[in-house]
Amino acid sequence: MTTTSNPLTEMTAEIGFDSSGEVRPNESFRETTLPGFKQALTARRSIRVFDGDPVPEAVMQDCLRDAILAPSSSNLQPYELYWVRDPEKRAAVAVACLGQPAAMTAGDLVVIVARGDLWDVNRHKLLDAMTKHGTKPLTDALDDYYNRLVPWLRKTDALGVRNLMRRVLLAYRGRTEPMVRGPVNRGDHRVWAHTQSSLAAQTLMLSLSAHGYESCPIGGYDSVRIRRALDLPRPAEVTMVISAGRGKPEGLYGRRLRLPDGDLIKEV
């Protein structure tokens, strides 16, 4: 680990997730980091035919662990990444992906699952990790955030009473001061969970690319059959399936194409 006088570097190093100590910022950071990141980013293309060989186990494990470094709302990580290795389950998932080549020929399949329902379980796990087993006292701020604010925002019920309560109160208070406006319906809760799982999904694809493997995000699948194959609990929702492996040239369906920058990036 290099020494530096930047306190943020020291702090980040101190708290760094991995043991490499390779953290930033320092003068050489961008020089070493940007080219590698750009390579991983630009090399990622959706590849739809693979050679079928599995990704080495250690690589998959590393990529999956990278994926969970994505940030999440209140750090609640309301998702699960199903690495489907059992041959029968795997075949069932590939078929559930409408039998498309990206799934049928993949070396590995990961089902990205949103678990918005786990907010409460995860909240307790986080609090335990931070306080009982961690170094932090349960400060008033932490207590207030995770024991009052988070439950107030995330709790739901079958009749939608809590959603309605929130809608009325937030809209009323929002008239005179800035105020969050949701979640106030079932869709809001779903969007919240899928947003967090998607951050992990993109991290997984970029990590696979950085490791020299191709991937394909699959949105066309039979969620009922995937649920059955993986025995997913009722509140779990599939965000996408990610296939991974060594791509074959015919799996690249065309030039990279994006809408013009100005259509997507609005400088206002």
Add this chain to the structure above:
Amino acid sequence: MTTTSNPLTEMTAEIGFDSSGEVRPNESFRETTLPGFKQALTARRSIRVFDGDPVPEAVMQDCLRDAILAPSSSNLQPYELYWVRDPEKRAAVAVACLGQPAAMTAGDLVVIVARGDLWDVNRHKLLDAMTKHGTKPLTDALDDYYNRLVPWLRKTDALGVRNLMRRVLLAYRGRTEPMVRGPVNRGDHRVWAHTQSSLAAQTLMLSLSAHGYESCPIGGYDSVRIRRALDLPRPAEVTMVISAGRGKPEGLYGRRLRLPDGDLIKEV
């Protein structure tokens, strides 16, 4: 550009988005790419106090262009990234983020906006780019996909008739063969759009990190006030706000904390 006998490399190089020709796979790919990617990934922490200096304009532009390299469903890119530079709008957005320090002290603010409604406009732009201005003929497969399948899946109406039609037909056909199960309600359409915008959001945060800048994904905001400040059209929905800049040490709120691997990564 290095020569290589791997046809996928050549093809990827040929279609590479940037002009660097730095694509993969080749023997040295992982060696140069993985460390840089890992640095960018592990250095990304949610930083909640910034020094207020803007990120250099060229860096922000580069990061935003990186963000739109994220994949999207059918490549429809149903999102917009609002880089808020106008001082008045910016102040309004920061206040709409409940005045939280991550927004108030940020060097730059980007509002990630889901635009599920743009599927039709973007579909035409894509088809034009691929056929009229591109090199591809409008093959039957392409025609079928973008002119029949995509509209059949994405079209909605105020009364939900198309959603209901899809629900019935997909469930019926799904009894005997693998079949997509949505979108069949308003929430499904919203989840779809926010999933795509979230892939871009995470790419933006990782790119900022790779460039040596900190960021914070902000989920606590007043969507009504942001809509007003940016004059967003009715169907636009804010996915999150991302603040960016140089973080201050006090902006790092604690050690990196994640749920145990086994809670998030399910080997099945």
